[in-house]
Amino acid sequence: MQKKIKLIDVAQLAEVSKSTVSQYLNGRFDYMSEKTKERIKLAIQELDYVPNPIARSLKMNTTKTIGVIVRDITGFYTSRTIRGIDDYCKKSNYNVLVYNTDFDSEIEAKSLETLYQLRVDGIIIASSGKNTQLIDKYISNGLPIVHFQLEHDGNEKNIVVSDYRKAAFDATEYLIKLGHKRICFLTQDFQSMKSRKDRYLGYCDALEKHNIGVDKALVQYWHRESGFVQTPKNMLDALNPPTVFFTQHLPITTELLKALNNENISIPDDVSLLAFDEIPMAEYLKVPITVVTQNPYEVGKEATKLLLDNISNNDAPPQKVIIPSAFIKRQSCKDVSN
Amino acid sequence: MQKKIKLIDVAQLAEVSKSTVSQYLNGRFDYMSEKTKERIKLAIQELDYVPNPIARSLKMNTTKTIGVIVRDITGFYTSRTIRGIDDYCKKSNYNVLVYNTDFDSEIEAKSLETLYQLRVDGIIIASSGKNTQLIDKYISNGLPIVHFQLEHDGNEKNIVVSDYRKAAFDATEYLIKLGHKRICFLTQDFQSMKSRKDRYLGYCDALEKHNIGVDKALVQYWHRESGFVQTPKNMLDALNPPTVFFTQHLPITTELLKALNNENISIPDDVSLLAFDEIPMAEYLKVPITVVTQNPYEVGKEATKLLLDNISNNDAPPQKVIIPSAFIKRQSCKDVSN
DNA sequence: CACCGCAACTAAATCGATTTAGTTGATTAA
DNA sequence: TTAATCAACTAAATCGATTTAGTTGCGGTG
Incomplete structure (x- = not known):
């Protein structure tokens, strides 16, 4: 050398x-x-x-590096969020270290510890909500941490999220205006996840506004490990079936698509579909799917901005930033108002 | 703190x-x-x-960090390659710094310089081929650099690529066996890009084996900035039109899909399609597209393995690693042998 | 003409490790 | 008995910056 x-x-x-x-x-x-x-x-x-940045780091006790913890960098949204983080960081002369948790909260904890030991100047995390204590410990040790995308009880201080509630409201209202009254809300368990619950609240808001009661039978669940609690086919065979599926996450959407495909149920003739979260190649699908899409790049950018603010100004006020979503109308929702 | x-x-x-x-x-x-x-x-x-890893770095003159330079981390393949790199690195206690070039070779040069200044222990790069000198300078300075995916004259020493030639050969032969003789090879300019040329050679290999001459009119180009040289419609309206498009890269495939869509040309009835590179959601497209798909995760893993070998053993022999691709038969290629 | 103040520097300590060249004390060989 | 050997440590230098506490020399003042 x-x-x-x-x-x-x-x-x-x-x-x-x-x-x-x-x-x-x-x-x-x-x-x-x-x-x-x-x-x-x-x-x-x-x-x-x-x-030599290393010598400088040693003396200055700052690494000009931030850590990012996500569940899988490969995801359509995640990779775009990271791109937003990356671009903003490079512009500000920061480096980025990415850690994947594979949806495992123990790996999440380990990643937090490692990043802390590595002396990163701050962390951006889409947290599982299961390491709140650890995160709070680091924050009170003076390590700035900004959350994004996944909001739950305990991390609403410094966070950047999409306008879940409003987006879900708009989408639901769009369906109502097409004449839909039986809207199946397909989601993952809320538990303490505000970002999931907010979508649900937006859905309820719209129903209420149009004087449609919330039918619990229309709120259906899907789990990452075990799939649908009730099969889509079963849902449609029910007494008073939904006329549209409103899926809340991409994996739910794809699984639904697969299930409907297998059963030869066609969209939008047999049932309509509206998806929260953009679908890759959505325009080229059998039926182009109407979606609500977040703006992950912007989420990443804003989260970074927030973090760097917190790094340079140790007592910057906590902030919650909300990024607007977009509605992309395609052809998967039938007008049933006749 | x-x-x-x-x-x-x-x-x-x-x-x-x-x-x-x-x-x-x-x-x-x-x-x-x-x-x-x-x-x-x-x-x-x-x-x-x-x-403290920083103090250790200073003394040891090693950072336990590698740099990765790609064109866009957001890409379907790229993000998966990075995942492979990441997983292998974490297992080996290395950190990963990712730089995006946005297909700009000047940004590529800057990224190389920055990573060098940051004292990374090694670099993995999908290089444009326009910074060979710079790269060679760093290599001879003792900084291990491993290439992946993009091979061109001058970087065939330490590189991990897919089996482009064989994959293209297999795909072409599959089409020939379905009775196709007019196979349109849709590609980007080769210039000195072996990884593109290899696909072409595989295509030629198959044609030759089956005594079909290579018709230059069937080799068509697409550019990242300006799109198709000839519109797909024009190609099909030619005197002796192709019966199948064999697209070499995902952006070409999507652009083609768009063009065919607009012209109401349907696959595989009006023309068949076979794509090099997996398409997100391919199963759910109007017509599920038959593809040859690389194994980006494995490419990332192997590239990292190669790099870490080079880091720990300064005079490890240069190696070219070839990762097998997979053929996924779906429904976009019509049997025209009758 | 001695003293002060200030512009324009510099010597040395420091950050937190690693590493080299010793030091110490006990055991062994001659 | 004494030198040599060796196990089991340690003091101090080092990596390449930053920073604190001086130092130096000059011009101005009473």
């Missing part, structure tokens, strides 16, 4: 002390003559010197 | 010198009594001590 130029080389060439070069590098020209400044500048150019 | 425990705290508690603790940490027990070992172990446990 070609030996790298260091501070002392610059100092020697410019015939000044290391301290002076360091002052120069850190832009503290308070008491520095123009001649010296010029000489240092030339020496740096001449030697093509760049400070 | 809660003060962190350091080496000296452990040394004091265990009543030994810093040196001894350091020896312990680095597993050099050559001349260490069992009692001392035990005392240090207890002290570390007691204090919950973890060494």
